[in-house]
Amino acid sequence: xxxxxxxxxxxxxxxxxxxxxxxxxxxxxxxxxxxxxxxxxxxxxxxxxxxxxxxxxxxxxxxxxxxxxxxxxxxxxxxxxxxxxxxxxxxxxxxxxxxxxxxxxxxxxxxxxxxxxxxxxxxxxxxxxxxxxxxxxxxxxxxxxxxxxxxxxxxxxxxxxxxxxxxxxxxxxxxxxxxxxxxxxxxxxxxxxxxxxxxxxxxxxxxxxxxxxxxxx
Amino acid sequence: xxxxxxxxxxxxxxxxxxxxxxxxxxxxxxxxxxxxxxxxxxxxxxxxxxxxxxxxxxxxxxxxxxxxxxxxxxxxxxxxxxxxxxxxxxxxxxxxxxxxxxxxxxxxxxxxxxxxxxxxxxxxxxxxxxxxxxxxxxxxxxxxxxxxxxxxxxxxxxxxxxxxxxxxxxxxxxxxxxxxxxxxxxxxxxxxxxxxxxxxxxxxxxxxxxxxxxxxx
Amino acid sequence: xxxxxxxxxxxxxxxxxxxxxxxxxxxxxxxxxxxxxxxxxxxxxxxxxxxxxxxxxxxxxxxxxxxxxxxxxxxxxxxxxxxxxxxxxxxxxxxxxxxxxxxxxxxxxxxxxxxxxxxxxxxxxxxxxxxxxxxxxxxxxxxxxxxxxxxxxxxxxxxxxxxxxxxxxxxxxxxxxxxxxxxxxxxxxxxxxxxxxxxxxxxxxxxxxxxxxxxxx
Amino acid sequence: xxxxxxxxxxxxxxxxxxxxxxxxxxxxxxxxxxxxxxxxxxxxxxxxxxxxxxxxxxxxxxxxxxxxxxxxxxxxxxxxxxxxxxxxxxxxxxxxxxxxxxxxxxxxxxxxxxxxxxxxxxxxxxxxxxxxxxxxxxxxxxxxxxxxxxxxxxxxxxxxxxxxxxxxxxxxxxxxxxxxxxxxxxxxxxxxxxxxxxxxxxxxxxxxxxxxxxxxx
DNA sequence: TATGAATGAGAGTTCATTCAT
DNA sequence: AATGAATGAACTCTCATTCAT
Numbered sequence: 001x002x003x004x005x006x007x008x009x010x011x012x013x014x015x016x017x018x019x020x021x022x023x024x025x026x027x028x029x030x031x032x033x034x035x036x037x038x039x040x041x042x043x044x045x046x047x048x049x050x051x052x053x054x055x056x057x058x059x060x061x062x063x064x065x066x067x068x069x070x071x072x073x074x075x076x077x078x079x080x081x082x083x084x085x086x087x088x089x090x091x092x093x094x095x096x097x098x099x100x101x102x103x104x105x106x107x108x109x110x111x112x113x114x115x116x117x118x119x120x121x122x123x124x125x126x127x128x129x130x131x132x133x134x135x136x137x138x139x140x141x142x143x144x145x146x147x148x149x150x151x152x153x154x155x156x157x158x159x160x161x162x163x164x165x166x167x168x169x170x171x172x173x174x175x176x177x178x179x180x181x182x183x184x185x186x187x188x189x190x191x192x193x194x195x196x197x198x199x200x201x202x203x204x205x206x207x208x209x210x211x212x213x214x215x216x217x
Numbered sequence: 218x219x220x221x222x223x224x225x226x227x228x229x230x231x232x233x234x235x236x237x238x239x240x241x242x243x244x245x246x247x248x249x250x251x252x253x254x255x256x257x258x259x260x261x262x263x264x265x266x267x268x269x270x271x272x273x274x275x276x277x278x279x280x281x282x283x284x285x286x287x288x289x290x291x292x293x294x295x296x297x298x299x300x301x302x303x304x305x306x307x308x309x310x311x312x313x314x315x316x317x318x319x320x321x322x323x324x325x326x327x328x329x330x331x332x333x334x335x336x337x338x339x340x341x342x343x344x345x346x347x348x349x350x351x352x353x354x355x356x357x358x359x360x361x362x363x364x365x366x367x368x369x370x371x372x373x374x375x376x377x378x379x380x381x382x383x384x385x386x387x388x389x390x391x392x393x394x395x396x397x398x399x400x401x402x403x404x405x406x407x408x409x410x411x412x413x414x415x416x417x418x419x420x421x422x423x424x425x426x427x428x429x430x431x432x433x434x
Numbered sequence: 435x436x437x438x439x440x441x442x443x444x445x446x447x448x449x450x451x452x453x454x455x456x457x458x459x460x461x462x463x464x465x466x467x468x469x470x471x472x473x474x475x476x477x478x479x480x481x482x483x484x485x486x487x488x489x490x491x492x493x494x495x496x497x498x499x500x501x502x503x504x505x506x507x508x509x510x511x512x513x514x515x516x517x518x519x520x521x522x523x524x525x526x527x528x529x530x531x532x533x534x535x536x537x538x539x540x541x542x543x544x545x546x547x548x549x550x551x552x553x554x555x556x557x558x559x560x561x562x563x564x565x566x567x568x569x570x571x572x573x574x575x576x577x578x579x580x581x582x583x584x585x586x587x588x589x590x591x592x593x594x595x596x597x598x599x600x601x602x603x604x605x606x607x608x609x610x611x612x613x614x615x616x617x618x619x620x621x622x623x624x625x626x627x628x629x630x631x632x633x634x635x636x637x638x639x640x641x642x643x644x645x646x647x648x649x650x651x
Numbered sequence: 652x653x654x655x656x657x658x659x660x661x662x663x664x665x666x667x668x669x670x671x672x673x674x675x676x677x678x679x680x681x682x683x684x685x686x687x688x689x690x691x692x693x694x695x696x697x698x699x700x701x702x703x704x705x706x707x708x709x710x711x712x713x714x715x716x717x718x719x720x721x722x723x724x725x726x727x728x729x730x731x732x733x734x735x736x737x738x739x740x741x742x743x744x745x746x747x748x749x750x751x752x753x754x755x756x757x758x759x760x761x762x763x764x765x766x767x768x769x770x771x772x773x774x775x776x777x778x779x780x781x782x783x784x785x786x787x788x789x790x791x792x793x794x795x796x797x798x799x800x801x802x803x804x805x806x807x808x809x810x811x812x813x814x815x816x817x818x819x820x821x822x823x824x825x826x827x828x829x830x831x832x833x834x835x836x837x838x839x840x841x842x843x844x845x846x847x848x849x850x851x852x853x854x855x856x857x858x859x860x861x862x863x864x865x866x867x868x
Numbered sequence: 869t870a871t872g873a874a875t876g877a878g879a880g881t882t883c884a885t886t887c888a889t
Numbered sequence: 890a891a892t893g894a895a896t897g898a899a900c901t902c903t904c905a906t907t908c909a910t
Binding site: 493497 | 903904905906907908
């Protein structure tokens, strides 16, 4: 379930249910605000102050939903990562596999910019316990992708797990190159234009995907 | 000043250094100091104050050699990157190729931590001109590695350029995972131990290298 | 709101408690929780949140029993002070007087840490009316101690009132020194060990008691 | 030497001397600003922001002269304490002793409000090393007062050290009562007027001084 | 009566960069 | 050329208190 959605409590007293719904809605509003800001003004200008203002809540409220700024970003990333995997699981066929593997991370909002900062910035300030949860989610994602690869290519899970690992490495790297290309100065010399190309993630990651899938067949 | 803003200033011409030899020596001292600090206390505690103290110069002097902190880090990275490529060029044989490709980035000091932050942190605050230089160096490195691959595997340069690109992506990603693994909390649950393993860069990047080289043969 | 400002609000009349017995029990639970926390984790970590959790009530409920945090602490102090005086009245004999005067404040839980913060911290945010009550209790305590002194030493009440005043001053001061000594860093230089000694209240206040009693005989 | 004064460097190069002088002047300006604010608007409204504004420096500059707010306050207290002792040493004669012991702490600006918060507030956030320095200064002050007492009363140093200790306790306590009395609400009931009297420090501490001196003769 | 989510003002602190000397 | 004191904007985070439910 994505955090932006309102989760209607299935059980519990009526009174509390409404409260839970509101609480989840508020959580969603906060994450949406952060998401929107990353999309509009970029990662660097994302301060707690700005998120609070955008979400229409007080700064203190932010800290009811996340112990630190980084925990908030991690929640955002976890949502995005889950979407990516679900999309891959849902849409992969032997024919579309390569395309889906590239499209999913490229399409889910904020996935790439957060992935690029996951280890160097976000995990800097996460308490051990949520860090461990995140590591487990990460591992699980790798496994689920491996299962998709196995199902669609017919390769053994043993081999697709390694392939999945290499895809993750490449995806991480491609996310980095994408950030670099997006920060395009005004006057780029002609010879450097390819390094500031749009769709940098897609083109570079597609190479890795092709290579990995070739290795599996 | 918002943190997303670029902080470097456009400086006027500097007076000639007292002597080119002295200047180069001082530049070396500064870079060595920064290198040492990253090695010892990590990237997070690397402040201009600390570098100046370690290098035995004043804070102001740092700004005679680099317009911003990031420019200083970029110089450090450029040095390291050059070493990595030279080592690959020098030591690659058909037999050692896979090993050398993994060893070189793993061995050159500060290469991995800087690579991991190159696009998300360092290039944040670099003036256009040095940024362009850096992009050219980066592209050149890719080409030189492709040439080594071509020479040692017999594959066409056309194919090895793509292979070189995928290696770069993976190396970037593996550098990230290495950072993550290095930030090991006190009590890691048993099931997560592999995610905080030593040599994470080597083991994960080795997979990518193998896969890429397999694709070339 | 500036920190120097007084935060208590003027509240309207409260509805009658569900039952006086229940109300008193809850009040006791709250005070006990606060007492326990001061004893265990110290004064600095004593937040309304923590008290509520420890007492098993909500934060809002706390404000049904005290208009401000400080009023709650004052209630705690008033209880402790009453205990101290009662113990002195009950146990004082000509022979035990000196010992009892020292033991009582040292033994009653939370009396010393609250006494030490009474004027500088607690009375900062007390409404006039309860502040006046507190001043009267304080004055009454002075008088009762003076009466004990008169009864046990045979000195005139006129003289023992002054003695009682000096004892209060010293007790306040000794409570302060006790706090200071309790905040003992890890590596205390040998020459400073006495300033971080245990039982600092007892040893220092005992001197004052002796001197005062000598003056009465 | 009081920190407000400019200390002209005796040795060192000319250029640096001026710098040292300026630095000391700045330090003095900062402490003076803090002193003035405590005098005017009280301890509670003393924020680093306000001190910086009053001193005409930036907030960052404050942290060049003190590692924490509390360290700044401690410097202020240390200055005041030294003045108190010097005044006692300078003015004590057998006839004036009692008066001087009371006047000195009452007259030196900010001494009492800082003394009252020394252990419960200020020492809360002081690094071990400056804390130890402070403890040594405190002990030295006790000894110097004891020496004055010995010199002026003829009592043995052994006895005056204990007397000095009791004086310190009482002075601490009297400083507390003084704070309490100064925080006078608008409508004090007649019967409580004495508890909000002016000169509370003087009157209460004078009792202790008299009693202690009586004990020495 | 009781709850606890929300508030929000401001606190202390950091650090890359500047510039008078 | 070299210094390092000064800057100041921005940062994250706390917590007593309120009030809609």
